[in-house]
Amino acid sequence: MSESEHIYDITVIGGGPVGMFTAFYAGMRQLDTLVVESLPELGGQVGTLYPEKIIRDVAGFAGIKGAQLVTSLHQQMNVFPDFAPTVATNEEVTAIEKNDDLFTLTTTKGQYQSRSVVVAIGGGSFAPRKLALDYDETLENKRIFYFVKNVADFAGKTVAIAGGGDSAIDWALTLEGIAKKVYLIHRRDQFRGLESSVQRLHQGSIELMTPYLIDNVTDGDTFNLDLKKVKGDEHLDLPVDALLVNYGFTADNRALRNWGLPLEHRLLKVDENMETGIPGIYGIGDCVTYPGKVKLIAAGFGEAPTAINEIAVKLYPERRQPLHSTQLEH
Template sequence: MHETDVAIIGAGPVGLFAVFECGMLKMRCTVIDALDAIGGQCTALYPEKPIYDIPAHPAIAGGDLIAALDRQIAPFAPRLLLGQRVERMTDLGDGWIVIATSAGETVRAKAVIIAAGAGAFGPNRPPLPGIEAFEATSGVRYFVNKREDFRGKSVVIAGGGDSAVDWALSLKDIAAKVMFVHRRPKFRAAPETVAQLEAAAERGEVEMVVPYQLHGLAGDDGVLRAVEVATLKGEIRTLPADHLLAFFGLSMELGPIAEWGLGLTHNHVTVTPATCETNIPGVFAIGDIATYPGKLKLILQGFSEAAMAAHAIHPRVFPGEALHFEYSTSKGVKTA
């Protein structure tokens, strides 16, 4: 067992920024994550995907954002427990909360911040016969690690959300051909990027295959040769392709978090908006896993929640000590 001021569950961008906010208030942090590297979905799913809503960055790749956050928290030297997930959380009732991990680690903390995204995640797979063989050879993928893998390739992108639209725009400049499959001419992505996709289609940079849905896969020994698509009327087209990128969202499950007695609303943890505290004193939730009226699922809102939670935690770590808040511009941070 080791003691810390704040235990942070989740090493995604919001969890990492919580380390910075706690560090600015002289609170030590231990960060626990089931993945073997920091960054959460930004590292595991879209390290090269551009993110457009980070202040002062017109666009920044997911991996670059995590690298910058890592540098930002370095002066505070958080302890990282990676490749293990929190199995149990126990409120001792004496101002301490104990959490135990799957690797046998035990952490005793004055407060806990749950920044676990929306829990464990995995892709929603399209129900296509024989898809497993093409997944094994990367002919079918659900996220992009290296943009260069698609240089000179024919790529079919299926989906109607931000990931599908963003990657169509990103890959059109290096792929031999990008074909965009969607069941209708309306999209769930940001209006500006949809406008860019439509403009790219008019210029012939992206072929819009609408209204179609995925119907089947063709190839030998796991090597993808073509993607079959069909209309609701049963009209079938065959699209020669080297890769299928299927972006139908992620399936989420809270795992052990669901058994901790937290107030839940549709698999999200309900918090008090002003502090991000849950129904359990000393336990806070921030980022995608937290919900309250007016909540927006944006990284920048998660950053704000990290700051609010850190300030709400300070009295638990330093009871009776007045917090004379200073702006980071006046306080400064010593860099490593």
Template sequence: MAQDIFDLTIIGGGPVGLFAAYYAGLRQMKVKVVESLNDLGGQLQLLYPEKVIKDLPGFPQVKAQDFIAQLKAQVAQVDVTYCFNEEVDACEKKADLFYIHTNQSTHLSRTILVTTGGGAFVPRKLALPASETLEQQSLFYHVTDVENFKGQVVGVLGGGDSAVDWALTLEPVAKKVYLIHRRDNFRALEHSMSQLTASSVERLTPYVVEDLVLAENNLSGLQLRHVKTKEQRTLPVDKLLVSYGFINTHAPLACESLGLEGNNIPVNSRCESSVPGLYAAGDVACYPGKINLIATGLGEAPTAVSNAYFYLHPESRLQPTHSTSM
């Protein structure tokens, strides 16, 4: 039996991949999504389900898991084939077909859209004794349920947007929130900083954590050191959230045979790579002036899909009408 050949195979089932699959369905393309995890939604679903997103059009604010649920409901309206737990090992092009080799099988596609974001990530962990034994008990690197912090004294480590956002998210739930950063200044959006200033979150800067204080094998506090004065203090806390960012564990797509290397794919204004028929959208796509926001990727998705459609059907009109008149 001949293997199915798809019009478009989307590598990556995060928010950009989901919206691209939906839009490709509107264009009546035969679509497949290859995802390395066992569910759709990418990092938003896996790492940040409770995180509040504030930079999406039409949503004053929305939890990541709720946004993913909406995208899943949207893409359910069109016909898409999903392949889970498949990590792409290599890609090659023979004649007019792409051969996408994964850890489980080989997929055939006429075009490819890569929406893998920044690749696979692991959190930057706290390198202190006992930190590993406390993980998912009183020490966390991401939040799956804010209720775990209800009525607790919480320390948040970090100085970027994520750390500030989590401190603000936990403030109305926790008994007390401390935001601890090794520098004097934070690297967060101005709006978030104004909210932080108006909040009850107590900022401790510039401090570093030198040790974890335990009581009966449970976290009871943090041993802090002031970066400038070297003064030490013990801060009682019940829970600790470490927001030091993430480390990329591998390149998002192994396609050296196609002449593409590294963690990002350079694209033009059509979201087209140097390989005809291969497109990229979202954080994995790069071009001068690019801003890596979810909203940016959501806008790139229909551009990539439409140009992939035109690549397959050059006789068609490149610019589609609005979806309401499709």
């Protein structure tokens, strides 16, 4: 059966922490589940914005790094191999259409059919803040990078990293031992990062290019960055193999408005079963509102079983409806 003919029980839109836990829970309830995530990696705000932060308010963990929480959610999603969700990344859902009891989801790559939908898009679709320059977009993923998919892509190369926050510093320190040479370009002399990381920056081999802005990029025999001194006219030509830009992310939840779902203060209004005004479409996590809603990971984790158990009863009323997690046979 081709992917466009396959009918999923549940499609979770958004692979943030709440979408990931929802996909695990749906698998545990033996529902055929798809997760669609617009970014190249699952993890949402936690994985993208604060992988290094120690989170203190997720039940069962006195403290867990954001990145570790995402890794654990990945493991949990795959704990029942027969019911592990199908995951589609780098793919944004742009439209949801209902025909009788079936939903068609249109994405930036194709279409999926599903018997129910769980919207878990958090603050919305993330996109990296790009270089504010006119440049040839075909250079993206060849010379100019906004994500690191595999650190090995930078092995032995001369890499410039642009940005002054935690993410730029982390990548500079990570690539220091892998790349041939690392430059870190920032428009200020001060970096905004963990004190210990900033200290390592100053002690290692990373060349700090401050206070400079990237004024232009050109690609020919060599890939060159034209750096301009902030509050000055001085220009500097920096030939590199790759430029990794870390200017942060923007989030856009305008998709919600296009999907015709009932909203309140630009958030998805849900009832006590986490169902939106449209039967079969549920909402959980940061993108929803109801009396008493708090935008926390723990709250989103609690909303997932409410939605999934409700969906399971509706799709498979004949099945026994267990309340507790299943013992794994090893």
